[in-house]
Structure formats: structure tokens, C-alpha cells
Amino acid sequence: MENVLKEITPKSVDYSQWYVDVITKADLVDYAPMKGFMVIKPYGYRIWEFIQEAMNREFRATGHENAYFPLLIPEHLLTKEAEHVEGFSPEVAWVTMGGGEPLSERLAVRPTSETIIGAMYAKWIQSYRDLPVLMNQWCNVVRWEKATRPFLRTTEFLWQEGHTVHRTREEAEAETLQQLRIYQRVIEKELAIPVVAGRKSAGERFAGAVETYTLEALMGDGRALQIATSHFLGQNFAQAFDIQFLDEDGVLKYGWTTSWGSSTRMIGGLIMVHGDDKGLRLPPRVAPIQVVIVPIMRGAERETVLAYATRLKDLLEVKFRVRLDARPEFTPGYKYNDWEMRGVPLRIEVGPRDVANGSVVLARRDTGAKATVSWDAVESTVEGWLDEIQRHLFEEARQRLSERTVAVTDYREAARYGYRGFFTGDWCGQEACADQIKAETGMTIRCLPLDAHPMTGRCVVCQEDASERMVFARAY
Amino acid sequence: MENVLKEITPKSVDYSQWYVDVITKADLVDYAPMKGFMVIKPYGYRIWEFIQEAMNREFRATGHENAYFPLLIPEHLLTKEAEHVEGFSPEVAWVTMGGGEPLSERLAVRPTSETIIGAMYAKWIQSYRDLPVLMNQWCNVVRWEKATRPFLRTTEFLWQEGHTVHRTREEAEAETLQQLRIYQRVIEKELAIPVVAGRKSAGERFAGAVETYTLEALMGDGRALQIATSHFLGQNFAQAFDIQFLDEDGVLKYGWTTSWGSSTRMIGGLIMVHGDDKGLRLPPRVAPIQVVIVPIMRGAERETVLAYATRLKDLLEVKFRVRLDARPEFTPGYKYNDWEMRGVPLRIEVGPRDVANGSVVLARRDTGAKATVSWDAVESTVEGWLDEIQRHLFEEARQRLSERTVAVTDYREAARYGYRGFFTGDWCGQEACADQIKAETGMTIRCLPLDAHPMTGRCVVCQEDASERMVFARAY
Numbered sequence: 001m002e003n004v005l006k007e008i009t010p011k012s013v014d015y016s017q018w019y020v021d022v023i024t025k026a027d028l029v030d031y032a033p034m035k036g037f038m039v040i041k042p043y044g045y046r047i048w049e050f051i052q053e054a055m056n057r058e059f060r061a062t063g064h065e066n067a068y069f070p071l072l073i074p075e076h077l078l079t080k081e082a083e084h085v086e087g088f089s090p091e092v093a094w095v096t097m098g099g100g101e102p103l104s105e106r107l108a109v110r111p112t113s114e115t116i117i118g119a120m121y122a123k124w125i126q127s128y129r130d131l132p133v134l135m136n137q138w139c140n141v142v143r144w145e146k147a148t149r150p151f152l153r154t155t156e157f158l159w160q161e162g163h164t165v166h167r168t169r170e171e172a173e174a175e176t177l178q179q180l181r182i183y184q185r186v187i188e189k190e191l192a193i194p195v196v197a198g199r200k201s202a203g204e205r206f207a208g209a210v211e212t213y214t215l216e217a218l219m220g221d222g223r224a225l226q227i228a229t230s231h232f233l234g235q236n237f238a239q240a241f242d243i244q245f246l247d248e249d250g251v252l253k254y255g256w257t258t259s260w261g262s263s264t265r266m267i268g269g270l271i272m273v274h275g276d277d278k279g280l281r282l283p284p285r286v287a288p289i290q291v292v293i294v295p296i297m298r299g300a301e302r303e304t305v306l307a308y309a310t311r312l313k314d315l316l317e318v319k320f321r322v323r324l325d326a327r328p329e330f331t332p333g334y335k336y337n338d339w340e341m342r343g344v345p346l347r348i349e350v351g352p353r354d355v356a357n358g359s360v361v362l363a364r365r366d367t368g369a370k371a372t373v374s375w376d377a378v379e380s381t382v383e384g385w386l387d388e389i390q391r392h393l394f395e396e397a398r399q400r401l402s403e404r405t406v407a408v409t410d411y412r413e414a415a416r417y418g419y420r421g422f423f424t425g426d427w428c429g430q431e432a433c434a435d436q437i438k439a440e441t442g443m444t445i446r447c448l449p450l451d452a453h454p455m456t457g458r459c460v461v462c463q464e465d466a467s468e469r470m471v472f473a474r475a476y
Numbered sequence: 477m478e479n480v481l482k483e484i485t486p487k488s489v490d491y492s493q494w495y496v497d498v499i500t501k502a503d504l505v506d507y508a509p510m511k512g513f514m515v516i517k518p519y520g521y522r523i524w525e526f527i528q529e530a531m532n533r534e535f536r537a538t539g540h541e542n543a544y545f546p547l548l549i550p551e552h553l554l555t556k557e558a559e560h561v562e563g564f565s566p567e568v569a570w571v572t573m574g575g576g577e578p579l580s581e582r583l584a585v586r587p588t589s590e591t592i593i594g595a596m597y598a599k600w601i602q603s604y605r606d607l608p609v610l611m612n613q614w615c616n617v618v619r620w621e622k623a624t625r626p627f628l629r630t631t632e633f634l635w636q637e638g639h640t641v642h643r644t645r646e647e648a649e650a651e652t653l654q655q656l657r658i659y660q661r662v663i664e665k666e667l668a669i670p671v672v673a674g675r676k677s678a679g680e681r682f683a684g685a686v687e688t689y690t691l692e693a694l695m696g697d698g699r700a701l702q703i704a705t706s707h708f709l710g711q712n713f714a715q716a717f718d719i720q721f722l723d724e725d726g727v728l729k730y731g732w733t734t735s736w737g738s739s740t741r742m743i744g745g746l747i748m749v750h751g752d753d754k755g756l757r758l759p760p761r762v763a764p765i766q767v768v769i770v771p772i773m774r775g776a777e778r779e780t781v782l783a784y785a786t787r788l789k790d791l792l793e794v795k796f797r798v799r800l801d802a803r804p805e806f807t808p809g810y811k812y813n814d815w816e817m818r819g820v821p822l823r824i825e826v827g828p829r830d831v832a833n834g835s836v837v838l839a840r841r842d843t844g845a846k847a848t849v850s851w852d853a854v855e856s857t858v859e860g861w862l863d864e865i866q867r868h869l870f871e872e873a874r875q876r877l878s879e880r881t882v883a884v885t886d887y888r889e890a891a892r893y894g895y896r897g898f899f900t901g902d903w904c905g906q907e908a909c910a911d912q913i914k915a916e917t918g919m920t921i922r923c924l925p926l927d928a929h930p931m932t933g934r935c936v937v938c939q940e941d942a943s944e945r946m947v948f949a950r951a952y
Binding site: 030032033034037038039040041042045046048049065066067068069070071072074077089090091092093094095096097098099100106107109116119120123124129135139140142144145146155156158329 | 506508509510513514515516517518521522524525541542543544545546547548550553565566567568569570571572573574575576582583585592595596599600605611615616618620621622631632634805
């Protein structure tokens, strides 16, 4: 490691380069030697583990269980649901050789698992007593993407995919929405990212779904990120895979299925929502290091300061994730910059004067605010400040989302904002109008928001009577 | 689900069929539609999650961090270490098509990740200050196996693989042994499986390793299972991948690397060590359900009993993993058998008399012992009994391992025991003698045990002077 601060391109100069600088220099991720593949380094993977823990808590509390289904899917299963295969087959990686021999049937590396899971569910489900089936798996998936960007769109990524079967349409629809709201809760509470919840328009639905629900977040550059989705699959997959059950009334019926997924893409969102020109800003709940202690050690008082800092670490690490940075080869100033770049929410400086006074100096990553606190108050102050930082990051992002959400009556008004931000407007429901927006401006319908005011006006494209309220934006 | 107890073939009649009956009927696993692939069902996956938690605690306590490396490895990387590629290439599944086009270089679905991780480490490590690098990943791997058996040997399996780089040979050797002992601690403490720790003989080493260490467990049928391994890789991979660092003395040196792995195979061991003719017996620490409450509900007292059982569940689930089985369609007797088959360590029966007396009846899965306990004592008794069951299962397995470990001076003595059990004896160190044992008896050298008494005698094959003490057995 060189003894100079790794530089980060300012957001205003080149947002894409800023993103790449932050993710690589903060040691979240690195590029693998194969195009489109990434390595998630420990600092990035720890964030993923915190997300997994939070999701698992919510999934379990609502009766879901984790399981594991095979990575490879025989071609004949993948092709059973017509729309599904049409949507996914262009992106599939195929295994054609195994054990030194060509395979008699090629196997898809799963791009998503509705098909293999559907085949198993058909085997497991016989009676209404077997329902609902509520399973989730954490795994890797592969989609052969042309343009990739770490966390946001990579050939392989990590995710969870939930797959459920229900007795009735109503129950499956309720599940679909329940899981969307679970995602919203975790993403808002843990990642401090405010989202807009909505339905996808027909043109943006998951391949094979009757209805796709989505959470859309606004990134720092004013572009949208689809951050989690939940699909009501109707009986499409149940029919394709023969998922039938004998109901209480003695009639054989098709199940109603759902699927829902969230991925390492959320980490990309986290970076782009909270990051600034100094680097990452991590919400305390998902920060691998919540507090970094930097001892200011000079000459004779070196040992005293280090002992004091070590005691502080011992005190705080009972409750918090703490790192003591005693590296002798770097100056305190270098360390401040380094940990700010890595997004550690709270820094504690301790120098000879602090030892003498029995105090420490706290510094917030989000606002830069500093305060001197006595030893006795340090634990409670750290706890309070971490809560406050978590709240503040969310509030700041919520504020920006609100400011950058603009209601329009004509989609061309978005040009005034450089097509940056969320635009809300009414829509006649015709795909032709959506296509026109996309062709002219690169914006797409992100969702038909669930919590919107009722729509009353005219389509922002054709000015005909509108049937939907939509949010549209340029998206990642 | 049919209203009859699912039958299990007795171990003595057909051990293989017993194993298959237990794993499928206890809902641990199911066969996927592709030969050699398994689906891990929620009851089996939960056990895996407990193992992961225990391993992660130990790995973190010793400074290791989780990360994630790509699933697919370009052929040119796989072939860099000569012995490694020779060992693994016959088992590789190859991706040859992606995004609708043939790939210019085929990609191996990782059979293990030394090569891709080695390529990244070469990029990340420059100075002695960057060492040690201590990383682990939880992931899936694929090895094209001919004969498969769920959990024990499947085409795809889940595992963790640790990969470390060190400044000195001594440090890498110490790491290799430390990780072996961590495995031993988790496997003995959590899974209640006693193991023999040893080195592999040259013929049984990991492809590319200088030294392979192993833990060998004895299954219920007297066969050995290699349950975890830890490899000292010397500088083989460092040289192949150019993992070099500038040492404090200004000299550019190759790193010393290790790798170590444990997999879902451990669950297979768990089943075969503790299971009996009634089905699974799960050690409480990894049991998805530690206590099942079966209310005995008849006629008028139905509601009272159910209310009592529900209060009991509420009381116990604060501390334990509890299931209340109030299914109306099954008799208590059916439920007893069903939960015994699933290996739940402790059953609590509550009937009208228990409600009247303010008591409950506890029944142990491991010994069948029963006791009536007053309401006030139930929580502490459950805690004590669960501890006792955990201890007893380990003790029972340790006892069997001890009884079935036989010291021999001639390998042919093993015939008297039907080649079942662990046989210890001296060995001259010549592969020819190992080959002779294998060819004649199907037994292999499981390990050269670390904790054995010093060897003093003659080779059990050729009767020449021996240089090693070995454990040999038929193995899975």
C-alpha cells in the first residue's frame, strides 16, 4: 500500500469513474480476469452478510424456510414455460461437457430457478394440506450480460430467490405484496435507502409473471435503480410444471405461485445513494466497521496513548464493531482520509491531551461534526451517534428523493432536469406511449406506484385519457 | 402425506437403503431430476446453517474473513498448476456457450478455487505488510462424479473453502494445523462426531498439495468418512500464480499458501454416525427442532390440553427451538414415530392428566428415557436434558470408535472384522504396500494419525521396518 491517499474522481466530474474508484479503492470488490465477473472482497462481502441476516430474520418471521436447489438446469425444464424461456435463453451460459464427455442434454447455469424448483414442487405437493410452500434460497446465478458494472450488473451475482405455492389466487397475491414490503423494510431500515414501491407495466414484467412488483431507488446521479422485485406468477408455472393439489373439496387444482428476489445489486445502490466525494458513507447497521479509533502517537507519549486507545477499543467492542488503527507507517491525517473513504460512520481520535483529560474526540462521517466527550459518556454517545447517523443518512436520501421527484403533464418537461430524477405523470396504458418516451429520451417506466394519489388527468405522451399514474426515469 | 408411518429399512438388513430411507423420509434431501444432483430441503438446510454459524464463529475468531470469488474459471488458469489440473480435469463441467454464442475459451465450473483465488492474490499481494491473507468463501462446487450418494458424494455440493497466504513456511504449516483443529472442534462439539486427525499419505494427498491433513470419522456400518481436510500447499500455487511479496529485507519472495475445506458431506456423516432403525438422531446443537410438543387431545378436554401445550411452547421457545404438533389428522402415536424418525432430541407429551397435575412428560430420543416433570422445573430440565443428549451422543460414538479401532500387525487380520472398523498398524511408507492392501481388501490408508503413539514395529504388509503409524479402513 502506498503512503498516499488513493484518489477518487469527484462525482461531478465523472459519476461512473467515481463509482469505480470508490468500489475498488474502498476494497469492496475487484475485477476478475474474465470479463463481466467480479470478486467480492471481505469488506464488501461483510455488508452482504448483514443484509442476509436482516432478510433471513424477516423471511423466518413470516414462515419461510431456506433450502438449496441445483445450479444446473436441464434444457427441457428451462423451456417448459414459453415466455420464461424466451426472456432468459439469450442470457444463458450452457454446460455442454462433463467428466470428459459431451453431455446428451445441455445444462443451463441457472439464470433464476423457477423451472427447477417448479419441477420439485410438482413432486412434493399433493394435497391442500401441503400448502402453502414457502421456500427461499441464497445462491449464485449467471446471466450473460453485454455491459457489466460491479454489483449493478455482472455475469454472475449473488442473490436470494423466494418461491412459494398457494391454494388461492388471493393468498399468492398477498404473499407477493408482503414480500415486497419486507424488502422495503430491510432496504429502508438497514441500508437507509428510501424506495418507491410499485407495479411494473406489462412491458417491464418478469418473463412469465402475471404481475411484477418493484422497489425503485434514486441514485446520487438522478438515475433509477430497480433494487428488488416480487412476482405474482398466477398459474403459469403451475400449469407448465404440473403443480397440482387435491383441494379440500376433492377437486384437483393448480397452485398459485410467486417468486421474489434481491441481490448484491443492493450494495451498488448503497454506494450510489450515500457516497460522496470522499468515498463511501456506510449506514451503521450494515457497516463492517462502525467505529475506528485513531491514536495520535508522538514521541514519549506513544505508549500511553496506545494503551488508552486499546482500553477504549476493549470497552466499545462489547457492543460495536470497532477497529483500532495503530499502523505505525501512516500519519493520523492519512488514516482519517482512508477510513472516511471506506465509509466508517464514526471516528474516534485520541491523543496525549485526551489521555490527560480522560476524554476522546468523536467525528461523524456523514456530517463531519466533531465533539469532545468524557470517558464515562463515550459508550452512550457512540450508541446515540450511530443511531443518529443511520437516521440522518435515510433522511438525507429521502429529502433528495422528494426534491428530485417532479410531477409533469408532458414527458418532455424532463429535459429541463437533464432527465435526472423521478418523473411522475399520468399514462394512458398504451405501450406505444412508453416506447415513445424511451426512444426519445432513454427514460423507461420504472413503476406504477402503489402509494400514489389516484390518477385524474391525461397521458403525458398522447394527452388521451389516462388510466395509470407512473414514475419514469433513466435507469441503471 | 399418507396417514401411515413411513417405513425405514433396518440398518442390519441393508445399510445403504437405510441411509436413503432416512434422508428422504426425514425430508433432509431429495433427488433432483438430473443424475447426481440433490435438492437440500429446509430441514436439511437448517442443519447446514447451524454448521455455517459455528464455523464462521471459529474462522472469525482466528482472523479469517469471508469473500466471494467467481463460479467460472477460465481453462488457462485451471491448467497453471500441473498436478492440480491433472487431479481435477477429469471431473470438470465445462461452460462452452454463453449469450447465444460459443465462447473463445471454455470456462470450468469451479471444482475448487485455488486457481482463481491464486490469480487474485497475485494481484493483491505486494509487500510483507499485506500478509497474512486469510480468506474463506461459502459456495457451491461441481465435480462430475460417476457414483453419487446424497450429501456424501454429489455432482454439485455446498462447502466452505479457506485460502491463505503467509510470509513463512512455519506460519503456513501452523495455519494448516490450526484449521484442522477448528474443524475437529466444530465437528466434535456441534455434530457430536469424534474424529481421528492425521496426515494423508502421499498417494491420498490433494492435487497440488505438499501435505494434506484430514479428519476421519467412523460411520455406523464401520466404514470411514473423510469429513474435512486442510492442505499445506507449500509454494506450489504461489509459483504457478506468481504470488510474490517484497519482504522486510528487500527481497522478493514467494508466499506460502494453504487451503482447507468442509462440505455438506458432514451432514451425511451426522446421519450415519447417530442414526438408528427409527431414523435420525440429531445432536441438539444442530437440530432444527430441539423439542417437539405433542398434545394428547381427546373429546371434551381437547381445548384445555391445547391451551396448556401452547403455553408450554410459548415458555420454551424463548430459549429453545420448539415445535407444537397440533395436527388434528394424526394420532399421538403416529406423531411420536414421525418425530423420532426426524431425530428431534426431546419430545414432550401433554395430556389431560398433565394439565390436572401441572406437569409434563419428557422423552429422550437417544435413550428412550422418560420422566414426568412439574411445570416449574420444565425449562431447566429441558436445558439439562438437551446438554445431556449432546454429550451422550458424542460419548456413544466415541465409545464405538474406540471399540472398533483395532491394532493389527498384519493387514489380513482385518478380514476377521469383515473389514469394518478402523485398523491401526505400522507401515514402511512404500506405496506398493498401500496398493496391495487396497487391491486385496478395498481398504485404503485413511491417515497417519497425529496423536498416535510413536511407531516401533514392522510394516503390516511387507514386515520390513516401519516408518509410520497408519489408520486404514474401507471408506465412503
